[in-house]
Structures are given as structure tokens and as C-alpha cells.
Amino acid sequence: MRFSSRESVSLKKTLIFFLFSICALVVAGQRKSVAEQLGYPKDAKLLIVHADDLGVSHSENAASISAMEKGCVKSASIMVPCAWFPEMAAYASLHPDMDFGLHLTLTSEWKYYKWGPVTPAHNIPGLVNKNGFFYSSVDSVVANASPAEVEEELRNQVTRALKYGIKPTHLDSHMYTLHETLGFLKAYLKIGHEFNLPVYITRQVGNNLHVNLDTIVSERDIIIDTLLTAEYADYKAGMVNFYTKGFKNLKPGITYLILHTAYDDDEMKAVTVEHDGWGAAWRQQDYDFFSSPLCARLLKENNIYVVSWREIRDKITHR
Amino acid sequence: MRFSSRESVSLKKTLIFFLFSICALVVAGQRKSVAEQLGYPKDAKLLIVHADDLGVSHSENAASISAMEKGCVKSASIMVPCAWFPEMAAYASLHPDMDFGLHLTLTSEWKYYKWGPVTPAHNIPGLVNKNGFFYSSVDSVVANASPAEVEEELRNQVTRALKYGIKPTHLDSHMYTLHETLGFLKAYLKIGHEFNLPVYITRQVGNNLHVNLDTIVSERDIIIDTLLTAEYADYKAGMVNFYTKGFKNLKPGITYLILHTAYDDDEMKAVTVEHDGWGAAWRQQDYDFFSSPLCARLLKENNIYVVSWREIRDKITHR
Numbered sequence: 001m002r003f004s005s006r007e008s009v010s011l012k013k014t015l016i017f018f019l020f021s022i023c024a025l026v027v028a029g030q031r032k033s034v035a036e037q038l039g040y041p042k043d044a045k046l047l048i049v050h051a052d053d054l055g056v057s058h059s060e061n062a063a064s065i066s067a068m069e070k071g072c073v074k075s076a077s078i079m080v081p082c083a084w085f086p087e088m089a090a091y092a093s094l095h096p097d098m099d100f101g102l103h104l105t106l107t108s109e110w111k112y113y114k115w116g117p118v119t120p121a122h123n124i125p126g127l128v129n130k131n132g133f134f135y136s137s138v139d140s141v142v143a144n145a146s147p148a149e150v151e152e153e154l155r156n157q158v159t160r161a162l163k164y165g166i167k168p169t170h171l172d173s174h175m176y177t178l179h180e181t182l183g184f185l186k187a188y189l190k191i192g193h194e195f196n197l198p199v200y201i202t203r204q205v206g207n208n209l210h211v212n213l214d215t216i217v218s219e220r221d222i223i224i225d226t227l228l229t230a231e232y233a234d235y236k237a238g239m240v241n242f243y244t245k246g247f248k249n250l251k252p253g254i255t256y257l258i259l260h261t262a263y264d265d266d267e268m269k270a271v272t273v274e275h276d277g278w279g280a281a282w283r284q285q286d287y288d289f290f291s292s293p294l295c296a297r298l299l300k301e302n303n304i305y306v307v308s309w310r311e312i313r314d315k316i317t318h319r
Numbered sequence: 320m321r322f323s324s325r326e327s328v329s330l331k332k333t334l335i336f337f338l339f340s341i342c343a344l345v346v347a348g349q350r351k352s353v354a355e356q357l358g359y360p361k362d363a364k365l366l367i368v369h370a371d372d373l374g375v376s377h378s379e380n381a382a383s384i385s386a387m388e389k390g391c392v393k394s395a396s397i398m399v400p401c402a403w404f405p406e407m408a409a410y411a412s413l414h415p416d417m418d419f420g421l422h423l424t425l426t427s428e429w430k431y432y433k434w435g436p437v438t439p440a441h442n443i444p445g446l447v448n449k450n451g452f453f454y455s456s457v458d459s460v461v462a463n464a465s466p467a468e469v470e471e472e473l474r475n476q477v478t479r480a481l482k483y484g485i486k487p488t489h490l491d492s493h494m495y496t497l498h499e500t501l502g503f504l505k506a507y508l509k510i511g512h513e514f515n516l517p518v519y520i521t522r523q524v525g526n527n528l529h530v531n532l533d534t535i536v537s538e539r540d541i542i543i544d545t546l547l548t549a550e551y552a553d554y555k556a557g558m559v560n561f562y563t564k565g566f567k568n569l570k571p572g573i574t575y576l577i578l579h580t581a582y583d584d585d586e587m588k589a590v591t592v593e594h595d596g597w598g599a600a601w602r603q604q605d606y607d608f609f610s611s612p613l614c615a616r617l618l619k620e621n622n623i624y625v626v627s628w629r630e631i632r633d634k635i636t637h638r
């Protein structure tokens with residue numbers, strides 16, 4: 001069998017990719033689990049109980065603060081470009097021991113309540129719609145924005161948060177926009193490395209993008225094993241049931257539980273108007289469950305270690 | 320008595336100013352009153368019952384719509400740069416017969432809930448604080464912004480409102496910022512003329528700025544005779560009392576009544592936190608009075624003609 005010159009180059013590339021992948025797998029195999037790195041038993045069930053979307057509204061801020069002070073929510077992330085960001089930033093800066101990260105935001109998804117980027121629009125035209133706001137959908141961001149624009153906006157969001165006195169413990173991505181393309185993912189990781197912060201990423205993200213994550217993350221990044229978050233059908237079937245089962249079936253390794261705490265009040269109903277999914281009633285159910293003694297009892301009964309991004313940042317990212 | 324050359328020039332300037340002022344007074348004297356121009360008796364008591372600050376929050380939007388649909392509020396103005404502007408714009412564009420103007424906004428005065436300009440910050444650096452928002456106080460706007468920057472931002476606010484389908488009946492000025500300097504006032508009038516819209520201005524504004532308004536307004540502008548609006552002491556003494564007296568003592572001519580309708584709910588309490596003046600409870604009192612049958616009865620008993628900016632725009636500005 002003979003190969004043409006072009007086929008030969010292609011074969012070489014394939015072989016090199018295989019070799020890299022094998023090396024990466026070996027490295028990953030040698031790497032200690034997140035549990036071990038944090039000082040827990042190797043097969044411990046670790047859970048980050050994490051509220052998203054802080055800063056989006058007063059209702060979300062007030063309910064999330066309550067669920068963190070009195071309930072089971074132990075980590076949360078804040079949306080910098082929203083009008084209620086200063087309220088949440090003031091609280092976070094006065095409570096530096098609590099676990100607040102930044103919910104990096106490139107979309108403005110609600111019908112009548114809007115926000116735009118932190119960066120001047122002329123620097124990042126691909127992130128801005130005709131009205132000067134972010135696009136409503138992730139698809140529009142993917143269609144219009146470049147990784148360079150994304151990187152600039154992310155950097156400015158982190159910088160604004162620092163200016164407001166927040167000491168973020170981590171970064172994650174509103175509506176998972178930064179998990180959508182390899183370019184966005186690299187910008188996200190770059191900003192994490194630049195500010196020395198862990199970023200939320202799962203192995204599934206690598207699978208979706210057909211990339212071996214071990215080839216783009218560093219030793220000081222972590223990869224979350226499992227995402228646990230309610231979908232529309234789970235909400236319709238009842239949140240208590242969903243979370244009870246989720247805690248019971250939790251696997252060893254590190255799971256990221258994403259929830260949304262707000263009150264089912266006039267403001268939140270108006271923010272989420274015409275959205276049954278992730279609406280005000282949904283968020284009230286999350287608030288009710290994660291403020292309940294039942295939640296604390298279930299976590300205990302199922303031998304779950306609730307861990308924070310602060311532990312991850314200080315023991316892994318900053319080591 | 321002899322004059323030096325410099326004194327002579329100064330004397331000439333003074334004489335010219337006097338002549339202009341006399342001409343202006345003659346023109347003003349000849350000009351028909353607003354009541355006559357609108358077709359009311361010459362000595363009629365005209366009142367614009369006007370709610371400010373629409374768009375600032377969902378609470379303000381919902382209460383103002385209710386007070387306009389069911390109560391005595393017949394005119395209102397909308398803040399374009401705020402996060403809840405799209406909600407109010409959607410309502411206004413669906414109700415083109417209602418009397419909505421634009422509450423031109425250059426300040427962001429609340430502690431934890433913020434907004435910035437519609438124009439990219441690099442074009443109007445003097446209007447933007449270190450966090451990218453408008454300044455909190457009028458004084459800071461006066462100290463930092465040029466009339467050219469103000470003019471550009473006003474133009475962009477009107478343009479955005481038009482894009483959202485609002486057909487504004489008038490322009491007025493949030494926190495009276497545009498009445499603060501002659502440069503700002505001229506920019507405000509220029510934008511009014513450019514979009515063929517009446518602007519809110521009182522004779523008192525001319526007095527404060529030591530300028531004869533008749534020298535800078537056109538025949539198609541109107542000058543409001545009296546502003547009626549509650550101050551802090553009036554609020555403390557009771558709003559029903561203040562408005563009852565205000566209606567009873569109304570003078571012939573055109574009076575602009577500025578009020579603020581919102582609910583005393585969690586959102587509005589948080590927006591106005593640490594501000595007793597113009598706070599949530601104050602706005603609820605305005606809502607209660609202007610939604611009450613008492614208000615309608617008092618207007619009738621005192622022979623007050625409630626007029627709209629639409630009448631002014633269509634019969635005076637557009638004639």
C-alpha cells in the first residue's frame with residue numbers, strides 16, 4: 001500500500017493526535033481526583049450547592065442572600081452587567097468569607113428587562129444587538145461574536161467586579177454560552193488563568209466540542225465530573241422529588257448543582273414574563289427547597305460533602 | 320461725561336441687550352397665552368397631571384399604567400436608559416393615543432440600582448463615572464459634562480425611543496438637570512426642535528439662569544407658568560393635604576404637576592433604599608391619591624382643565 005504526499009501528511013497528523021491523546025490520558029490517569037486534592041476520601045461524594053443569576057434583580061439578590069445565610073446554598077455567582085449588580089456587589093464585598101464567583105454573562109434573555117455589555121459597544125460589535133443590549137439567545141452570540149470580543153468582555157466584567165470589592169472564588173458561564181465553541185472555551189480558560197481563578201467546566205463540554213479537555217486545561221484547573229440541574233420536565237414533576245432523587249443517586253466524584261433562588265413576587269414575575277421555564281415560580285421552589293431543613297437532612301443522610309469554590313481555588317488553583 | 324473706548328463698547332452691549340429684551344417682552348406680550356392657543360378661555364386654569372420616572376422599575380411601570388388607566392394621571396414620561404425601559408416602551412407603543420413623553424435622563428441617583436448612557440461612553444466621557452454609569456448627582460453632571468456631550472446623549476435617547484415604537488408627545492428632564500446651565504438648556508431646546516417636540520420649561524428656569532427665555536425659544540415652544548410638585552416637607556405633612564390645597568389655589572395659566580407613581584413593594588423599597596425623599600412610600604401615596612375618586616372630584620370642583628402634552632404638541636408645536 002502506498003500513500004500520496006497529502007495522505008502521508010494527514011496520516012502523520014492523525015498519529016500525532018493519537019499520541020497526544022494517549023499522553024493526556026496518562027497525565028489524567030496520574031492526576032489525583034478533585035476529592036483527593038481537596039483532602040477528602042478518594043471516593044467521596046462532593047457537591048457544590050450553587051445559586052446562579054445573582055445581580056439580575058432585587059428579588060434574586062434578596063432570596064439568594066437568605067438561602068445562603070439560612071439555608072443550604074453555599075456558593076453562588078454574580079452577573080456583572082445587570083442593573084442590580086451594585087446591590088449584590090455591596091453585599092459580597094462586606095462578606096468576603098462567603099463563596100461568590102462571577103456568572104460571566106453574554107446574553108440578555110428576558111423579554112422586557114434588559115442589559116448590555118460592560119465594554120463599549122464599538123469595541124465588541126459582535127456581542128451587541130441593534131438596541132445596544134446583549135442578544136437574547138446563545139445561538140445569536142455564537143453566530144455574531146468572535147472569541148477576541150468574548151475575551152475582552154469577560155476581562156472587563158472581572159475587572160469591574162474587582163473594582164467593586166468582590167474577591168471572586170470562581171468563574172462560570174451564564175446559559176453555558178462559553179461552553180458552546182472551542183474559541184469561546186479557550187477565551188474563558190484564558191481569563192480564568194489570567195485572574196488565577198477556577199472556571200466551571202465539565203468533561204461533557206469536551207465531548208460536545210470533540211476536544212480532549214486535558215490538552216487545553218492546566219494542572220491547576222479542575223474538571224467537574226457531573227452537572228446536576230433541573231430541566232423543565234423536572235420542574236413540572238416537582239422540585240422536591242428531583243432534588244431528593246438527585247442527592248440519593250449522587251455518584252462519587254465532584255458534582256456541580258446549579259439552582260436559581262428568587263421570590264415569586266411581582267418583580268421576578270415581570271422579569272421572567274412569558275417564560276415558564278426558569279420563571280419566578282420555579283425560582284421560588286428552589287428557594288423553598290434549599291432553605292428547608294429537609295435539604296440539610298438529605299445532604300447529611302446521603303453522606304454528601306458540600307464543598308465550595310473557595311476550597312478549590314485555594315487548594316488547587318492557587319497551590 | 321466722557322467714555323473710554325472699552326466703556327463705550329460695554330455701554331453699546333448693554334443698550335443692545337436692553338433693546339433685545341424690550342423687543343422680546345413686546346413679542347411675549349403679543350403672544351397668545353397657552354390657554355388661548357389651545358382653545359380654552361384666556362383665564363382658564365390648565366393642569367398637566369404628569370407622572371415621571373416611568374421605565375425606572377417594574378413597580379413604577381405597573382403603578383403608573385394603573386394610575387393612567389384608572390386614575391387621574393393623564394400624561395407621563397419615560398426614562399430611556401433604564402433596564403425596565405423595554406417594558407414601558409412595549410406598553411406605550413401599543414397605546415399610541417396615550418400621552419407619553421421622554422424623561423431625558425443624565426443621572427443614576429439610587430444607591431444599588433444603576434444605569435448608564437445610551438451613547439458609547441468614549442463619545443461622552445463627561446457623562447460617565449468611573450464605573451461606566453451616569454453620575455448620581457446633578458452637580459457632578461454640571462461639573463463634568465459639556466453641552467455637546469449632553470446634546471449627543473439626548474439625541475440618542477430620543478432615537479432609541481423612536482426605534483422602540485414610542486411616538487413621544489414631549490420631552491422633560493430627569494432631576495431638572497437640563498435646566499441647570501444655559502448650555503444644557505440650549506441643547507435640550509435644540510433636541511426638541513430637531514424632533515419637533517415640546518419641551519418642559521418654566522419661566523423660573525430663565526430667571527435662575529439670568530436669561531430672558533423669549534430670546535431663545537421659538538413661537539412653537541411653550542413656557543409653563545407654574546410648577547406644582549411636592550417637596551419633602553409636603554410629603555411629611557401629608558400628600559392629600561398638599562394636593563387638595565394645590566388644586567384649590569391653582570392660578571389661571573398652565574401648571575405642570577409632577578408626581579411619581581409606584582408601589583411601596585420590595586423592589587421599589589430596594590431601588591430607593593436610604594432615600595426617604597421620593598422613596599417607595601412617597602410614590603405609593605402619589606399612586607393612592609391620583610387613583611382615588613377624591614382626586615377626580617377635586618379637579619372638577621376647582622374647575623381645572625386637565626390638558627395633555629399631546630394637545631400642546633399638535634396645536635402649538637406642530638401648527
